[in-house]
Amino acid sequence: MTILLFLVPIALLLGLTGLVAFVWSLRAGQYDDLDGAATRVLFDDDVAAPPK
Amino acid sequence: MLMDVDLSGFVRESEDGARRIDFAVDGMTCAACIVEIEQALKKIPGVAQARVNYSNSRLALGWKADDLDPAAAVEQLRQMGYVAHPFELAEAETRDAEHARYLLRCLAVAGFAAMNVMLLSVSVWAGNMSDITPETRDMFHWLSALIALPAAAFAGRPFFASALGALRRGALNMDVPISLGIILALGMSVVETAGHARNAYFDSALMLIFFLLCGRYLEQAMRQRTRAVAGNIAALRSPLAARINHDGSITQMPTARIAAGDVVLVRPGERIPVDGAVIAGQSEIDESIVTGETARRAIGPGADVYAGTMNFAGALRVRARSVGSGSFLDEIERLLEGAASARSRYVGLAERASRIYAPVVHLTALMTAIGWFVFGATLHDSIVIAIAVLIVTCPCALALAVPAVHVVTSGTLFRSGVLLNGPHSVERLAEVDTIVFDKTGTLTLPEPRVANAAEYSSDLIETAARLARSSRHPLARALAHESPAGAPFDGAREEVGAGVVALVDGVEARVGSARFCGLDGAPVGDRADDASTIFFRRGAESAVFRVRQTLRADAATVVAELRAHGYAIEIISGDSGRATAAAAAALGIEAWRGAATPADKVARLEAIKAAGGKPLMVGDGFNDAPALAAAHVSLSPVSAADIAQAAADAVFLGERLAPVARALAVSRLARRLMRQNLTIAVVYNAIAVPLAISGLVTPLIAALAMSGSSLIVTLNALRAGGGASERSGSQAAASQNAPEGSRSSAAGRTGFGAAA
Incomplete structure (x- = not known):
């Protein structure tokens, strides 16, 4: 059962990573404008116009 | 300038x-x-x-x-x-946003902890069936405790704070049994773990927190969204x-x-x-x-x-002048205070349920412990079983039963253009049996409209409307409304206090007063209905538009529909008796009263209430504010005076009256669902509690029962969103209420002296 010594901390670490990522995204204001975020992904304003 | x-x-x-x-x-x-x-x-x-x-x-x-x-x-x-x-x-909005973020953080922590503890618990449950060693089980339980205790201390704060607040006031709310259940489950689990027991309840406690926080957060998010729209409307107005x-x-x-x-x-x-x-x-x-x-x-x-x-x-x-002075306002203020204090005593369905629920649950748990002890169980076993009763009676379903319906209902109403102000508006709306309408601005549109547009050709009206677009005068705006998309003519010139003139396709067109248009002495038709007139001439063609208050387009159908549903309908207006009678006749309403003072309106509502009725007041004016507060429940159009909106339980958007009927229909459905949900919760408890009292409930059964009952209640609540076909679109409705003249921004600043 020594494998538990690796598996349990890894499981917890993964969970914690997810939690930290969520709290970070919450602080960064990513949940403030859900409707806007849904459409912003379609905009091309960050892509330089292709040379003609 | x-x-x-x-x-x-x-x-x-x-x-x-x-x-x-x-x-x-x-x-x-x-x-x-x-x-x-x-x-x-x-x-x-x-x-x-x-x-x-x-x-x-x-x-x-x-x-x-x-x-x-x-x-x-x-x-x-x-x-x-x-x-x-x-x-x-x-x-209030900053505070709401802050609170929503706080709940979301708690929710995230609870979710993280519940998942990880469940991972360990499932291993223990599986191991108990097969070959887990007591040492491994103990280690898993201690690990669970290590995760669960800090997580519950963090994520459970919203419940603990609210329960503590209620206890300080000497009252019981739903959060008291919730907090007690969480704390006892965690405490007992620690004791059991220390005693190398086979079972612990860490996962149940965390799952309880997680489910309840989901409900709380959704409710908060809905409230926040409503408030944001209301705030925008207020700013734009x-x-x-x-x-x-x-x-x-x-x-x-x-x-x-x-x-x-x-x-x-x-x-x-x-x-x-x-x-x-x-x-x-x-x-x-x-x-x-x-x-x-x-x-x-x-x-x-x-x-x-x-x-x-x-x-x-x-x-x-x-x-x-400083706010709130002036004899008329003082009178309104005085009436408002009296009316509002009577209102705050309303007890919602959820509170009534929790008032019964908390003592019953606590008494059952206590009786269980005493019973087992008397019949020869050890003190330890009696307490363990009593705590299992507390956990399994699971305030989950009960605590979610009403809020879940609230969330879905306010979402549905929001989409059909009704913004709720108060927490109990839905339940109150469902109880209504009498509807009292104000006339001006409620049954009629807040802005005057052209009454006789049908008499003229659409081409002529289009030209007149586009011409009128160049002026900010109220009568011109009413005329401009006949062509909502029409752009003003280039080179249109406004003459102060007279009208607008422009060259349209080489022909001079004028709109404004009779003299300005050279139409002195033109017949203006029936003057009996207080209509104002605005004149138009293009070459040899001429027109006389009569501008007056008109009923909302769907007022008659909505009133008929409400009557078909069995509501008693009345009109009580501050306008003259003649004008009120005309509106009442057009809508087929027999009970009406004109020239009513604010005190008269309150008195009428009190009379209805004294006779056992539950009146809904729909009104928009300053003079309606006390009546709105005195009614069992009240609605205001978004064009209403601020003081009226503040006194109303809900505000409806747009130019139609349909949201009133819609709000009533959705509320009736919501109340039915709330009752169903409470019944489901009771039935669930009727099955689970005897099992718990007899000591048969294991953590696995508790976990299944808890998530099962919460899911059923939530799914049932989702039915309140069914039939939400009428998407008037709150955004679109809101933009109708933009400040007047937003389109005619290039318009002149002066009006013309139209004949009144």
Whole structure:
């Protein structure tokens, strides 16, 4: 059962990573404008116009 | 006339010198507007940041110190066809947003902990069936405790705080049994773990927190969304007031910044922004929003005027008065206080349920412990079983039963254009049996409309409407409304106090007073209905448009529909008896009363209540505010006076009356679902509690029962969203209520003296 010594901390670490990522995204204001975020992904304003 | 716009009051400065201002933007109808607005604003030199929030139609503009006047951004937006209004986050809204983020953080922690503890618990359950060693089991239990205890201490705070608050007040609310259940489950699990027991309840406690937080967060998010829309509407409604400074210059500033004693200029076609007294100028004003009276009142220096009234004829200088003074307002205020205090005693379904639930559960648990002990169990076993009872009675289903329906219902109402103010509005609406309407602005449209458009050809009306678009006069605006998309003619010229003239396809067209159009002595038709007239001439063609208050387009159908549902319907209006009788006749309502004072309205509602009725008051004016507060429940159109909106339980958007019927129908459905949910919770408990009392409940059964009952209750609540076919679209409805003349921004500032 020594494998538990690796598996349990890894499981917890993964969970914690997810939690930290969520709290970070919450602080960064990513949940403030859900409707806007849904459409912003379609905009091309960050892509330089292709040379003609 | 040089005009400064003073937005400085809305600018917020951060420590590093960056400035920021928030705007509520009207006219954002599609996602493309986001790019359009942001890119246009970023081109303005000095703008560091322009970020549109599409969810709540707001714009944040940031720049470095002193190198930008935000008015330039407003002007840029105006040219693009958007109305931007500076915006100060209401304290309540900031607090709501903060609370929602707090709940979301708690929810995240609870979710993380519940998942990880469940991972360990499932291993233990599986191991108990097979070959887990006691040492491994103990280690898993201690690990669970290590995760669960801090997580519950963090994520359970919303419940603990609320329960503590209730206990301090000597009351019981739903959070008391919840908190007690969580704390006992965790405490007992620790004790059991220390005693090398086979079972622990860490996962149940965390799952309870997680489910309940989901419910809380969704409720908070819904409330926040409603408040954001209400805040935008309020910002867009309150127009800029023109303050006359001591040196005679004029500064445009938000109405909220006008102090008592300031002098403001009110041009014809504008609403008077503040309560005050006229110091110069002669005019006629439409006070229907204050008194319900549709006939206009002539005023001159010395006259008292109220905020929200429409100035028709001439420019006025008004000295602002401190808020809430003036005999009429005092009277309203006094009536309002009396009416509002009677209202706060309402007890909602959820509170009534929890009042019964908490003592019953605690007593059952206590009796279980005593019972087992008396019949020979050890003290330890008796307590373990009693705690299992507390956990399994699971306030989950009960605590979610009503809020889940609330969330779905307010979402449905939101989409059909009804914004709820109070927490119990839905339940109160469901109980209504009598509906009392105000007339002016409620059954009728808040703005006058052309009554005889059908008499003329559509081409003629189109031309007249586009011509009228160039003026801000109220009558011209009514005419312009006949062609909502029509652009003003190039080269249209407005003559002060007379009308607008333009060359249309080589023919001179005029709209305005009879003399201006050369139509002196033209027949104006039946004058009996208080209609105002506006004249139009194009070459040899001429027309006389009669402008008057008209009923909302669907008023008759909605009233008929409500009557078919068995509601008693009455009209009680501050307008003259004749005008009220006409409206009542058109809608087929027998019970009506005109020329009612605010006190009369309250008295009528009290009489209905005394006779055992539950009246719904629908009204919009200052004079309706006390009646709105006195009624069992009340609705206001979004065009209503601020004081009326504050007194109402819900506000409906748009130009139609249909949201009233819709609100009642959705509320009835919601109440049925709430009752069903409570029944489900009771039935669940009727099955689970005997099992728990007999000591048969293992943590696995507790976990299954808890998530099962919560899911059933939530799924049932989702049915309140069913049949939400009528998507009037709150955004679209809201934009109808933009400040008048937003499109006709290039219009002249003066009106014409149309014959009244």
